[in-house]
Amino acid sequence: MNVAPLARRPLGCLKTTLRQARQHKIFSRSMATEVQATTSTPKSPPSQGPDQNFYRLVDKKTKSVRSAFALYPQPLAAAGKPLSPPSTTNPVAALHEFQIKKLDPTGARTALFARTREAAKVGDILLVTHRRGGEPFAGVCLSIRRAGIDTAVLLRNHIGKVGVEMWFKVYNRNVAGIEIVKRRLKRARRARLTYMRKPKHDMGSVAEFVSAWRKSRRVFQTKGAKGKAGAAAGAGGKKKK
């Protein structure tokens, strides 16, 4: 067919010739499969309609039927049965639950900020021990942001006459422990105590509460185990790992 132009320009239309050859090959193959398809019609899945025979190819690798209007079979799970329909439960909540289980296997962190009577609430004075970064940070809890794995607490304190506020993620691995230093006498009637930033309501430094709490815990400590063991013994009660 293309011999004459090929002879005239040996390399000029080599590409075109190759393309045509490929087209021709595909065409011939489709013709062959067309014949074969008629014989294997009962084997094909019942979901395929009669118009599926419009254009068919047999993929050499997968041996599956591919056509321009392909109707692929349902994907199979590892066990060999068809995949179940998507679950009706909230996937984000499920993911949070999975992550919380991973980061808080004992459930202590969850319990500390659950909606229970004995959990920490806004207005309580909390002490957060950080795994790195030196001194533990104490402060009055202004708000608790409950958001699954992102649950965080806002603490406010005064360090040398300057107010300092810090957010801590409850499920952070770097947060080694959160302890309740002092509970609020009466339940706070607000969810967020932002009014405590105002000078009129500001609590000031909570250092004396923390030192008093440290002193009170030292009562239970034996005289011999002063120092390093004391911290560990005292931490046994409420320390969250």
Add this chain to the structure above:
Amino acid sequence: MIQLKSMLNCIDNSGAAIVECAMVIGQKRHASIGDRIVVVVQKQRDAGAAGMAAASGAKVKRGDIRHAVVVRTKQKVTRRDGSCIKFDDNACVLINKSGDPIGSRINGVVGMELRKKKWSRILSMAPSQA
């Protein structure tokens, strides 16, 4: 979020009390903790031991243009682990052109972000870090 015209407390003993931001150094819109700024001294610290301060000679005077490092911001600063820190005021420490602090002491808490920005001189001078 320190920008042009922001007023900051100066918390070292260089002699300045209140300074005004004149420029943020580097290609940034706002300065945060650990960033370098250019300031104008607006108010001198002369209260308290006035005689002593006068005797030692305040190192900076009103109207001086100096470099400074921001050490506290009212704007929340988020850390790598998701925790945030926020102070009740904006504060800075005066430095000279080569980055050494002008004062010899700092009174007040400074942010931990200074460590990441390589201001270890200022961090070691500060009484507490948060």
